[in-house]
Amino acid sequence: MRSLSPDEDALWARVTATIRPLSREPVTARISEEGPPPKAAPATRGRVPPERPVAPQQRKPPAHATATLDGSWDKRLRSGSVEPDRVVDLHGLNLDGAWQAIDTQLDRAIAARDRVVLLITGHHRPGEPPVERGRIRAAVNAWLAASRHARDIAAVRGAHRRHGGGGSLYIVLRRR
16 A cells, blocks of 8 residues: 555545535544635536535424324324325435435325325334445434425324334425
């Protein structure tokens, strides 16, 4: 293995200074004297998909996750007696495709004044790399909290077993 040249070392220091660690332990980063690296314009070709929101870096749960519905709503959702107005199935989609499907269907549901959207994400199934499963399910709550539709969402609840159980969510939209 060869050593980095001074130019390569400086470039590597600039790159590593922009990395956010995944763990909560503090990490000391080498910071170059030249300052932060310049931001490059994103390369786009053709149609640009809607930007997928990044999960907020806060510890409190999203507002819609803690929002309370009145007792009759929660009781009906828990018993499975609510029939969804719209069903969004994310099976077979990657993260970007899933976000686009959620965004598009929430637009349509709001325009149609739907109240309950059933979001089928699939169950989380642990797997060995390179098979990664459950990434969409893990990202959905953060996406909904950071989306442009967050103010239209009254609550997000786990679905009843007859609607998919742990692999599905009810998105209850606010009445307009």
